[in-house]
Amino acid sequence: MSVVKRPSQKSKWYIPGVLTGLGITIRHMFFNLLHRKDIFTIEYPEERYPYSDRFKGNHILTVKKDGSLRCTACMLCATYCPAECISITAAEHDDPNVEKYPISYEIDILRCVFCGLCEEACPVDAIRMGPEHQTAALAGSRFVYDINKLAYRPNLKGGVLSHVDDEERKARGL
Ligand code: SF4
Ligand code: SF4
Numbered sequence: 001m002s003v004v005k006r007p008s009q010k011s012k013w014y015i016p017g018v019l020t021g022l023g024i025t026i027r028h029m030f031f032n033l034l035h036r037k038d039i040f041t042i043e044y045p046e047e048r049y050p051y052s053d054r055f056k057g058n059h060i061l062t063v064k065k066d067g068s069l070r071c072t073a074c075m076l077c078a079t080y081c082p083a084e085c086i087s088i089t090a091a092e093h094d095d096p097n098v099e100k101y102p103i104s105y106e107i108d109i110l111r112c113v114f115c116g117l118c119e120e121a122c123p124v125d126a127i128r129m130g131p132e133h134q135t136a137a138l139a140g141s142r143f144v145y146d147i148n149k150l151a152y153r154p155n156l157k158g159g160v161l162s163h164v165d166d167e168e169r170k171a172r173g174l
Contacts, residue, residue, distance in 0.1 A: 056116045056129040059107055061151035063159035069151060070162035071126040077118035085111035086118060105150065109135055110143045113136040125162045 032039050042049060051057070062070045073090035089104040119129050134157070137143055151159055 013020075051131045051133065053131060055117070055131045055133070056114050058109075058130055058132040058135065059112075059118070059150055060128045060130050060156060060160050061105060061143065061147065061164035062126055062128060063110040063151055064162060067159060069101060069105075069126070069147065070124055070164065071102050071105060072098070072124060073102040073105075074123065076121040076123065077127055080117045082115060082117065083111045083113050085109070102147070105147050107145045107150065108143065109145055123165045128160065130160075 022151055064070055071088075073088055075088060075090075078084075078086040078088055085108040087104070087106050087108075088102050090100045091103040093099065095100045114129070134139050135143070
């Protein structure tokens with residue numbers, strides 16, 4: 001049996017509660033206006049929070065010294081990706097020293113969980129996760145990042161060089 005209590009006359013009288021809440025809000029507003037340095041929020045986008053270099057944000061496909069992609073289309077990143085959001089199409093390279101390269105490399109960023117496993121799995125430092133975190137876009141298709149976006153977007157200034165360069169690869173007899 002459920003017993004529903006009638007609300008007391010006192011609890012029906014809500015104006016004191018509203019005024020108390022308003023008083024707390026106004027108190028905090030004036031505190032924040034007078035102690036702007038002590039508040040934790042920042043005025044984004046004018047102010048940006050400095051994320052650590054280790055922050056795993058938007059992906060970057062690194063490049064060789066000649067500007068071509070470092071990726072060898074080995075598929076390790078796509079295999080390890082738990083969200084199955086990486087799709088790669090491989091092709092034979094004209095250079096007999098290069099087995100394969102990606103003619104298409106896409107990441108569906110809306111499915112990505114930013115776990116970093118692709119970066120960990122890559123044997124040649126061809127994919128990294130950088131400090132960028134703004135992924136807003138107006139159209140759904142803008143959330144599928146292709147090679148141009150991953151390797152040559154303007155803020156990468158021509159591409160990020162891979163640590164594994166051609167000389168090292170040759171020296172290791174790969
Ligand atoms: S960060 Fe994780 S989920 Fe995102 S592409 Fe890499 S492996 Fe997949
Ligand atoms: S990014 Fe690295 S792991 Fe992924 S296909 Fe290219 S070389 Fe392989």
